[in-house]
Amino acid sequence: MATDINAPVDNSDPPAASGYPGGGYAVSTDNSSRRKLYSRLFYLLCVLISGLSVVVLGVLLVSIGWQGHSRLTWDLLQNSHSELNPESSGMWPSIIGSVFICGICAASALPLGIGTAIFLEEFKPASKPLRMLHSFIQLNISNLAGVPSIVYGLLGLSLFVFMFNVFGRIQVNESSGTELFGVSHYYQVLSLAGGGHTVLIPQEDESQKTIKIDEPTQAVSRDGETFELAIWDPASGQPKPSDPEVRKRTVRKGQGGGAYSETEWYYLRLPFGKSFLAAGLTLSLVILPIVIIASQEALRGVAPSLREASFGLGSTKWQTVRHVSLPAAMPGIMTGAILAMGRAIGEAAPILVVLGAAVAKNSGPQNLMDNVVTMPVLIFNWAGRQQAAYQELAAAAIIVLLAVLLLMNSAAIYLRQKMRVG
Amino acid sequence: MVALLALCALMTIGITVGIIVMLIGESWNFIQSKYVSLSGFLTGTEWTALQSKDIEKAEFGIWPLLSGTLRVTVIAMCIALPCGLITAIFLSEFASSRVRAILKPTLEVIAGIPTVVLGYFAVLVVSPSLQFFSGGGFDTFNATSAGIAVGILCLPMVSSLSEDALHAVPRALREGAYGLGCTPFETAVKVVVPGALSGIISAFLLAFSRAIGETMVVALAAGTRATFTADPREQSQTMTGFIVEMIKSENEYGTVQYFSLYAVAMTLFVITFGMTLVGQLIRRRYQEVYS
Numbered sequence: 163m164a165t166d167i168n169a170p171v172d173n174s175d176p177p178a179a180s181g182y183p184g185g186g187y188a189v190s191t192d193n194s195s196r197r198k199l200y201s202r203l204f205y206l207l208c209v210l211i212s213g214l215s216v217v218v219l220g221v222l223l224v225s226i227g228w229q230g231h232s233r234l235t236w237d238l239l240q241n242s243h244s245e246l247n248p249e250s251s252g253m254w255p256s257i258i259g260s261v262f263i264c265g266i267c268a269a270s271a272l273p274l275g276i277g278t279a280i281f282l283e284e285f286k287p288a289s290k291p292l293r294m295l296h297s298f299i300q301l302n303i304s305n306l307a308g309v310p311s312i313v314y315g316l317l318g319l320s321l322f323v324f325m326f327n328v329f330g331r332i333q334v335n336e337s338s339g340t341e342l343f344g345v346s347h348y349y350q351v352l353s354l355a356g357g358g359h360t361v362l363i364p365q366e367d368e369s370q371k372t373i374k375i376d377e378p379t380q381a382v383s384r385d386g387e388t389f390e391l392a393i394w395d396p397a398s399g400q401p402k403p404s405d406p407e408v409r410k411r412t413v414r415k416g417q418g419g420g421a422y423s424e425t426e427w428y429y430l431r432l433p434f435g436k437s438f439l440a441a442g443l444t445l446s447l448v449i450l451p452i453v454i455i456a457s458q459e460a461l462r463g464v465a466p467s468l469r470e471a472s473f474g475l476g477s478t479k480w481q482t483v484r485h486v487s488l489p490a491a492m493p494g495i496m497t498g499a500i501l502a503m504g505r506a507i508g509e510a511a512p513i514l515v516v517l518g519a520a521v522a523k524n525s526g527p528q529n530l531m532d533n534v535v536t537m538p539v540l541i542f543n544w545a546g547r548q549q550a551a552y553q554e555l556a557a558a559a560i561i562v563l564l565a566v567l568l569l570m571n572s573a574a575i576y577l578r579q580k581m582r583v584g
Numbered sequence: 585m586v587a588l589l590a591l592c593a594l595m596t597i598g599i600t601v602g603i604i605v606m607l608i609g610e611s612w613n614f615i616q617s618k619y620v621s622l623s624g625f626l627t628g629t630e631w632t633a634l635q636s637k638d639i640e641k642a643e644f645g646i647w648p649l650l651s652g653t654l655r656v657t658v659i660a661m662c663i664a665l666p667c668g669l670i671t672a673i674f675l676s677e678f679a680s681s682r683v684r685a686i687l688k689p690t691l692e693v694i695a696g697i698p699t700v701v702l703g704y705f706a707v708l709v710v711s712p713s714l715q716f717f718s719g720g721g722f723d724t725f726n727a728t729s730a731g732i733a734v735g736i737l738c739l740p741m742v743s744s745l746s747e748d749a750l751h752a753v754p755r756a757l758r759e760g761a762y763g764l765g766c767t768p769f770e771t772a773v774k775v776v777v778p779g780a781l782s783g784i785i786s787a788f789l790l791a792f793s794r795a796i797g798e799t800m801v802v803a804l805a806a807g808t809r810a811t812f813t814a815d816p817r818e819q820s821q822t823m824t825g826f827i828v829e830m831i832k833s834e835n836e837y838g839t840v841q842y843f844s845l846y847a848v849a850m851t852l853f854v855i856t857f858g859m860t861l862v863g864q865l866i867r868r869r870y871q872e873v874y875s
Contacts, residue, residue: 201767208674211667212683216690218736225709226701277592285586299593301864302600308790308860309853310797312824313603316849320606324837331837447599454596480585501696508698511799511828519832538700538800545704545804557708560701567696 226564230557238558242524243540248551253559258526259438259534260507260566266442267449267506272499274446275453278303279495282454283461284483307451315515318444323516325433332435344429344529348382349373351419354394354402354409360384361391361413365421373419383410429529437531441516448512449502456498460491493581500574504567510538519543537563607853610846617840620644625847631810633826633841634833644844646851648810652727652820653852656802659731659816660738660795665788667735668742669777672784675743676750677772695740703804706733711805718817725807727820733801738791745790749783750776782870789863793856799824823852 241252282300287293320326329340347365351373352358362382363373381391394402395415403409434440464487472482513536521543523535537559544556615622619639628645636642671691675684711729714722722728753776761771777784807819808829821829826848835841 197767197770201769204769204772205678208670208678211670212674212679212687214667215671215694215739216686219690219694221709222697222702222705225705229708274592274595277589278596281586281589281593285589299596301861301868303596304864305857305860306596306599308793308797308856308863309603310799310824310856312797312799312827313607313849313853313856316827316846317599317603317606320610321602450596450599504696508696508700510698510700511803511824514828515831518834538698541704542700542800542804545700545707553708556704560704563698564701567698571696 226557226560229554230559230561233554233558234561238555238562243521243535243543245522248549248555251552251555253537253540253562255523255525256521256535256537256540256559257562259523260536260538262438262527262534263442263445263513263536264503264506266439267445268499268503270443271446271450271453271502275450275499275502276457276495278450278454279457279461280483280488283458284487285479303451303454307455310511311448311509312511312515314444314448315512317447318440318512318516322434322440322443323436327433329432332431332433338423339431339433339435341429341431344426345431346424348422348424349419350422351375351381351413351417354412354414355406356409359410361411362422362424363391363419371421375413375417375419376415381411425529425531427529429531431531435531436517436533438517438527438534439530441513441534441536444512444516445506445509448509449506452502452505453499456502457491457495460494460498461487463494464490493577497574497577497581500570500577504570504574507566507570508538508563510536510542513539514542537566603853607846607850610843611850614840614843614847617843619840620844629812631821631826633844634829635809639840642840644840644847646823646848648812649821649823649826649848650851651812651814652806652810652825653796653822655727655814655816655820656731656734656798656806656822657792657795659728660734660798661788661792663732663735664738664742664791664795668739668787668791669746669784671739671743672746672750673772673777676747677768677776691740691743694736695744697737698800699737699798700800700804702733702737703730703801706730706801706805722817723807723819725805725819727806727816727818730802730804730806730820730822731816733805734795734798737798737801738795741794742787742791745787746780746784749780749787752783753779782866786863786867789859789866793859793863796859797824797852797856799828803828823848827852 237250238252239257240254241250242255243253244251278299282296282303287296324331332339347368348362349365349372350360350362353361362384363375363379364382365373375391375393378393379391380388382388389411392408392412393415394400394412396402397415403412434443468486468490469482472486477485517533517536517539519539519542520533521535521540523533527534541556541559541563544552544559547553614620615625619642625644625646627647628643629647630643630645631648632641632643671687675687679687706729707725710732711722711724711726714726714729715724757775757779758771761775766775802822802825806822806825808821808825809819810821810826811818813820827845830841830845833841
């Protein structure tokens with residue numbers, strides 16, 4: 163199609179303009195040479211302005227490479243952000259964070275998006291009101307694609323982080339919302355062993371944040387075994403136990419302890435709070451319209467004859483979708499999905515809104531409710547600082563981010579090529 | 585199974601409803617506050633939500649943020665619309681397949697660059713060059729450098745959507761124009777572009793709403809002072825820029841400043857949603873006029 167349109171136009175490029183059939187007539191009037199001049203000038207303008215985008219891209223890549231190449235070391239990939247020591251700051255936690263968030267995002271946006279696309283493309287209703295609903299959904303999706311990502315961020319903040327405060331609010335050291343599973347609450351009490359050795363006492367009343375040990379109770383060691391906690395009362399005149407093993411199971415009478423929670427990786431609570439689960443789900447809202455539109459285009463590209471053949475063999479609508487349309491459209495859908503994930507990895511605004519701007523985190527997420535740092539947020543933080551060292555780090559982190567994107571896009575192109583062969 | 589798929593589709597409507605309910609609900613909290621009045625918000629020309637230490641003295645008038653957004657957007661559009669359209673004309677009317685093979689991927693790469701990278705580019709390259717060429721007439725953070733970066737961001741979008749529209753113009757129209765003795769310039773500008781006008785206008789509107797909603801570039805490059813002026817050399821906090829600034833300040837949930845976030849987001853949403861909707865409607869209405 164593209165080449166069909168271009169073919170005759172290409173032949174009439176200004177250099178070839180002398181080939182006009184009416185050339186003799188045109189030359190004889192004054193205004194024709196002016197018109198040809200305009201045409202040539204316009205062509206020149208087109209070339210210049212189109213070339214501009216190539217130049218801009220070149221300047222962008224060169225300037226960032228120039229600024230960041232000196233920081234592109236293993237330190238950058240292995241270390242975490244440091245306020246005091248920009249020389250050895252790195253982005254390892256942010257890489258892990260981006261991967262986790264994108265995983266959540268893909269797991270929620272892809273099924274939802276592909277399902278919607280199948281519904282819109284394969285199950286077109288016949289009755290009038292349903293058809294109107296259908297086209298309304300379609301219009302709505304195009305509109306969602308135009309909503310600024312930061313508005314999705316605010317939606318994520320209300321919907322996932324606070325859940326409209328239905329389940330209570332999460333406040334540090336006061337309330338952790340409604341906890342579903344994966345967490346056990348303890349009091350942490352110093353034992354006699356010294357060196358900061360502590361024992362854990364199961365918490366019964368969650369509203370009570372501290373405890374005072376006056377009598378022997380059940381306790382749990384750090385290794386998870388339950389034992390009877392002994393009490394040593396200095397006032398009683400008994401000597402302090404000398405055996406280190408006994409000391410580990412004994413606390414001073416009147417010793418206080420604070421609340422302590424131990425979480426498993428599947429720890430889940432409502433609302434989600436500033437967690438990477440909430441961030442991933444928010445991001446899935448951002449890329450959902452992109453996934454839907456790409457999948458729709460892929461499904462539209464499946465030849466109708468394939469479906470008709472399937473119907474002719476007596477398959478039902480769902481069987482046709484499941485075994486004919488969907489496999490045929492799969493390469494296109496996957497290409498669109500990878501491009502959407504590329505968008506998700508580079509997206510900073512919604513994550514900034516949901517997780518906040520803090521970047522001081524030195525590991526990946528420990529459980530589903532843990533906060534993370536992502537690459538774009540880290541870049542934003544570094545780029546906003548005055549020190550030259552952080553500016554260079556930002557450029558180096560951008561190089562890493564662009565490399566990841568390049569990798570993903572190559573995968574998409576590879577899939578597209580493979581689809582053509584198939 | 586069909587019911588499940590229909591549920592997926594209805595979920596997208598749920599998202600829109602969720603956005604609207606959330607924005608209206610939280611903005612209502614903002615308007616209810618005793619420090620704020622609706623008329624003051626809609627007509628005020630001072631915005632000092634985060635600068636004022638004392639909440640009594642804080643001013644909540646949306647116009648400085650709106651003017652900042654408009655300044656950045658207008659500059660961006662001055663770059664993206666003409667350049668995008670001309671690139672589209674070049675791609676669809678003149679470019680040989682070899683040039684296309686370079687230009688198309690370039691545009692796709694620019695379209696795929698994360699916006700935070702373009703923001704960094706604006707701070708690193710655009711703003712210092714502006715200061716250099718103007719002899720220091722620009723602030724370090726200014727509307728122009730942010731606008732230029734946003735313009736670069738919108739250019740691929742304008743050119744690819746316009747190119748689609750230009751492609752949809754049937755070949756017969758071009759051949760007719762050439763047959764009447766038009767030069768390539770006249771064919772492109774007087775026949776093909778008017779024929780694709782609805783698609784081009786819808787592309788412009790979509791780019792406009794994208795530029796208004798752009799966040800990371802302005803958060804990095806446009807500064808944090810909300811100014812009510814038309815001077816593109818000054819700092820200009822935009823609506824999205826304020827939202828980021830507010831999030832970074834970590835005000836507690838429930839304060840007036842916190843709820844002002846939603847009032848600003850509501851304004852942003854109304855503008856962008858309206859523009860996208862009009863753009864979509866124009867495209868839908870005139871899309872198949874040739875087929």
